[in-house]
Amino acid sequence: MKNETLTRVISALFLLAYFIFAVQYTGLYFLPLYLFGYLFLYLGIKEFYTISKTEEGRAFSGFGQLIAFIIYNMFYVKFLLIQTKTPKPDILSSFVGLELDVFFFALIMLTVLGSLLLQIIKRPADGAIFSVSTTLFGILYIALPLGHFLLLMGYTNSLYYIWLVCGITMWTDTGGYFGGRFFGRHPTGLKISPKKTYEGYVTGVICAILYVFALNFVWEQFFHEKTPVVGIEGVLFSIFISLVTVVGDLAESAVKRDAKVKDSASVIPGHGGVLDRIDSLVFTIPVSYYYIKFKSLLGFFI
Amino acid sequence: MKNETLTRVISALFLLAYFIFAVQYTGLYFLPLYLFGYLFLYLGIKEFYTISKTEEGRAFSGFGQLIAFIIYNMFYVKFLLIQTKTPKPDILSSFVGLELDVFFFALIMLTVLGSLLLQIIKRPADGAIFSVSTTLFGILYIALPLGHFLLLMGYTNSLYYIWLVCGITMWTDTGGYFGGRFFGRHPTGLKISPKKTYEGYVTGVICAILYVFALNFVWEQFFHEKTPVVGIEGVLFSIFISLVTVVGDLAESAVKRDAKVKDSASVIPGHGGVLDRIDSLVFTIPVSYYYIKFKSLLGFFI
Numbered sequence: 052m053k054n055e056t057l058t059r060v061i062s063a064l065f066l067l068a069y070f071i072f073a074v075q076y077t078g079l080y081f082l083p084l085y086l087f088g089y090l091f092l093y094l095g096i097k098e099f100y101t102i103s104k105t106e107e108g109r110a111f112s113g114f115g116q117l118i119a120f121i122i123y124n125m126f127y128v129k130f131l132l133i134q135t136k137t138p139k140p141d142i143l144s145s146f147v148g149l150e151l152d153v154f155f156f157a158l159i160m161l162t163v164l165g166s167l168l169l170q171i172i173k174r175p176a177d178g179a180i181f182s183v184s185t186t187l188f189g190i191l192y193i194a195l196p197l198g199h200f201l202l203l204m205g206y207t208n209s210l211y212y213i214w215l216v217c218g219i220t221m222w223t224d225t226g227g228y229f230g231g232r233f234f235g236r237h238p239t240g241l242k243i244s245p246k247k248t249y250e251g252y253v254t255g256v257i258c259a260i261l262y263v264f265a266l267n268f269v270w271e272q273f274f275h276e277k278t279p280v281v282g283i284e285g286v287l288f289s290i291f292i293s294l295v296t297v298v299g300d301l302a303e304s305a306v307k308r309d310a311k312v313k314d315s316a317s318v319i320p321g322h323g324g325v326l327d328r329i330d331s332l333v334f335t336i337p338v339s340y341y342y343i344k345f346k347s348l349l350g351f352f353i
Numbered sequence: 354m355k356n357e358t359l360t361r362v363i364s365a366l367f368l369l370a371y372f373i374f375a376v377q378y379t380g381l382y383f384l385p386l387y388l389f390g391y392l393f394l395y396l397g398i399k400e401f402y403t404i405s406k407t408e409e410g411r412a413f414s415g416f417g418q419l420i421a422f423i424i425y426n427m428f429y430v431k432f433l434l435i436q437t438k439t440p441k442p443d444i445l446s447s448f449v450g451l452e453l454d455v456f457f458f459a460l461i462m463l464t465v466l467g468s469l470l471l472q473i474i475k476r477p478a479d480g481a482i483f484s485v486s487t488t489l490f491g492i493l494y495i496a497l498p499l500g501h502f503l504l505l506m507g508y509t510n511s512l513y514y515i516w517l518v519c520g521i522t523m524w525t526d527t528g529g530y531f532g533g534r535f536f537g538r539h540p541t542g543l544k545i546s547p548k549k550t551y552e553g554y555v556t557g558v559i560c561a562i563l564y565v566f567a568l569n570f571v572w573e574q575f576f577h578e579k580t581p582v583v584g585i586e587g588v589l590f591s592i593f594i595s596l597v598t599v600v601g602d603l604a605e606s607a608v609k610r611d612a613k614v615k616d617s618a619s620v621i622p623g624h625g626g627v628l629d630r631i632d633s634l635v636f637t638i639p640v641s642y643y644y645i646k647f648k649s650l651l652g653f654f655i
Contacts, residue, residue, distance in 0.1 A: 103482050152454035153646065156497060160639045163494055164597075167604035175544050176610030180405050184486035187493060192465055195458060242477050295466075302469035308478030337462045344455065 059321035066319070074204065074213050077136045084204065085127055088197050092123055094318055094325040095193040102310040103185050108178025110186040111169045118162045119194035125154060126198030133205035162187055193326075196333035203340045206353065208279060214266055215280060216339045219289050220331045222262040223255040223296040230254020243305045256293045263289045279346075279353050288342070295338050296331040303330030361623035368621070376506065376515050379438045386506065387429055390499050394425055396620055396627040397495040404612040404628075405487050410480025412488040413471045420464045421496035427456060428500030435507035464489055495628075498635035505642045508655060510581060516568055517582060518641045521591050522633045524564040525557040525598040532556020545607045558595045565591045581648075581655050590644070597640050598633040605632030 073083040096119050100112040131139055166183040174182065203212055231251025239247050263285045267278045280288050303326060307315060316324030347353045375385040398421050402414040433441055468485040476484065505514055533553025541549050565587045569580045582590050605628060609617060618626030649655045 152457055155454055155457065156501070157639075157643050159493055160497060160501070160636075160643075163490075163497070164600070164604075164636055164640075167607065168600055170607050171543065171545055171600070171603045176607045179607040179611035180487060180490070181483055181611075184490035185482060187490055188465075188482070188486035191461055191489060195462060195465070199458070199462070241473065243473050298466065298470055298473070301473045302466075305469065305472050305478045305481040309481035309483075334462075334466055337459075338466075341459050341462075 055321055062320040062322060074210060080131060080137065080140060081134075081204075084201075088200055089120075089123060091325055091329060092119060092194055092197045094316075095197075095329060096189050098315040098318075098324045098326045099189045099193060099306075100185070102307065102312050102315055103189070105178075105181065108181035108185070110182060110189055111166050112186075114165055114169060115162075115186045115189050118158060118165075119190045121158060122155075122190065122194045123198060123201075125158070126201045130201040130205045133202070134209075135207060159187075162190065193329075193333065196329075196337050199337040199340045200332075203336055203343075206343060208276075208353065211270060211276075211278060212339065212343065214270075215263065216292065216335050217332065218262050218266060219259045219292045220296045220335045222258040223293040224300065224331065225255075226258025227251045227255030227297075230258075241301065243301050243308065252297060255297070256290055259289045259293045259296075260286055277352070279343075279351075291342075292335050292339060295334050299331035299334040302334075303327070357623055364622045364624060376512060382433060382439065382442060383436075383506075386503075390502055391422075391425060393627055393631060394421060394496055394499045396618075397499075397631060398491050400617040400620075400626045400628045401491045401495060401608075402487070404609065404614050404617055405491070407480075407483065410483035410487070412484060412491055413468050414488075416467055416471060417464075417488045417491050420460060420467075421492045423460060424457070424492065424496045425500060425503075427460070428503045432503040432507045435504070436511075437509060461489075464492065495631075495635065498631075498639050501639040501642045502634075505638055505645075508645060510578075510655065513572060513578075513580060514641065514645065516572075517565065518594065518637050519634065520564050520568060521561045521594045522598045522637045524560040525595040526602065526633065527557075528560025529553045529557030529599075532560075543603065545603050545610060554599060557599070558592055561591045561595045561598075562588055579654070581645075581653075593644075594637050594641060597636050601633035601636040604636075605629070 069083075069087065073087040076083050093116065096116055097112070100110040100115065103110060128143060131143055163183070166186045167179075170176075170179045170183055203209060203216070206212055227247075228251070230253065231246075231248045234250040234254065235248035237249045238245060239249060239252070241247065263280070267281055267285065270276060270278050303315070307313065314323035315326035318324055319328060322328060343353050371385075371389065375389040378385050395418065398418055399414070402412040402417060405412060430445060433445055465485070468488045469481075472478075472481045472485055505511060505518070508514055529549075530553070532555065533548075533550050536552040536556065537550035539551045540547060541551060541554070543549065565582070569583055569587065572578060572580050605617070609615065616625035617628035620626055621630060624630060645655050
């Protein structure tokens with residue numbers, strides 16, 4: 052047991068160290084960041100396709116991975132175009148006028164058509180609906196959020212937002228876990244996770260709010276930069292993102308319960324699978340991205 | 354039997370008459386066209402959600418319809434902005450700078466998050482993967498193609514393209530049916546539709562090619578307009594779209610076989626369901642749209 056805790060801590064520290072490096076490093080057109088995101092994308096989709104298999108149907112994993120790879124690179128190109136930290140590669144100048152929506156629609160149409168075509172050629176009709184639907188769902192559940200991770204990195208204050216969103220997500224989880232263990236009395240009674248308690252959730256939300264204040268304090272003290280999410284907005288934002296964190300966690304629990312597995316995989320030593328790690332981030336990152344986008348459209352400082 | 358044939362013919366003529374009116378009429382911001390498309394969208398998704406139900410899971414139909422409605426209207430706005438046949442409504446001027454891709458990504462993320470949330474709140478975990486995946490698949494299988502129908506209507510030569518694509522699709526089907534009945538000798542042996550013959554398919558492709566030449570002749574004689582898809586390009590294009598027609602037909606057969614139904618519904622008198630009518634168009638229209646788009650990007654006359 053002690054050994055397992057040690058494994059957990061070491062692998063978490065290793066991941067964290069690489070993560071901090073990847074989001075800071077701006078050379079090589081953000082290659083470390085690109086690879087970090089792609090690793091999670093690849094493993095996350097692989098895990099989803101593996102656990103969602105049934106006797107009836109299963110996703111077209113090679114085809115799904117290919118489409119996810121293209122979508123991820125599409126977001127990477129968009130990220131390189133919007134970010135301001137390093138000069139854009141010359142080769143991308145021809146992409147500036149690109150209608151990304153048309154390209155994305157074309158890709159999604161290709162995915163629908165392609166997976167149905169694979170079904171016709173390679174498999175009997177049984178399970179067709181399940182197989183093509185899960186192929187598509189895996190892509191949208193995992194590749195789209197990781198694309199939004201790149202888009203979030205394109206904001207000028209990207210580093211602050213990464214610390215803000217990932218921190219709230221992590222503290223909601225951690226605070227919820229320990230809060231439930233120490234103060235848990237009243238179970239929520241949700242069918243998906245019947246053991247979770249109200250006390251746990253409240254502790255998680257409080258930890259997240261405290262974290263936001265701590266982050267803002269550190270940021271202003273050390274970097275002498277104005278932070279964009281402060282005061283009452285900071286409280287409301289962290290409550291909102293905490294709720295999204297809980298939904299993401301429950302959503303993955305529902306998927307795993309349906310698939311009758313406990314962990315999505317055991318690829319990260321001591322931490323289960325990649326999906327178990329990013330189950331909440333796949334929602335908190337896109338939701339935060341749109342929150343910030345919305346603020347910028349209204350003319351606020353972001 | 355005779356009575357049924359009559360019903361088929363009358364309802365087909367009625368649909369055709371309204372269709373011709375809807376694609377021609379440019380007043381009221383294309384309201385007849387909008388309604389025509391939306392009717393097929395609504396009924397098509399309803400049929401897909403109904404036949405895809407299993408004991409384990411079923412799509413969140415109200416939520417799926419809502420998202421599909423929003424996506425359809427998004428395409429309608431884009432169509433109004435790109436079409437040149439009627440002045441754009443003033444209210445849309447604020448949409449001109451809209452990043453449609455960002456809006457669409459947000460909608461898809463909302464769909465993933467919303468359907469998982471509905472699963473958590475309203476249902477047990479069993480069938481979660483199936484329910485959320487099919488909710489999403491129904492939207493993308495039907496709403497996205499009908500959106501492309503509006504985009505295709507936004508091209509300057511939209512009427513010609515509508516006649517071109519719908520005609521090829523229809524003649525491939527009809528030619529294939531009669532060709533198979535009269536000359537059918539060699540079954541293709543495909544698991545999905547084992548009775549279809551090579552002779553049927555070849556007849557369908559030939560009918561489609563002949564149709565394209567007839568269409569071009571009529572168009573040039575009556576409207577004195579240059580037609581954009583002629584000669585060898587006309588032959589290759591019609592073969593290509595014929596193949597896509599066959600794939601669309603087989604794809605819907607696979608879906609119906611999996612769902613163990615013969616017709617998707619019986620909403621059009623004598624014709625089965627809406628899905629049975631648009632099974633090929635959901636692919637031939639988007640594929641044609643991108644073919645034309647690609648030509649225009651290369652600088653060709655479209």
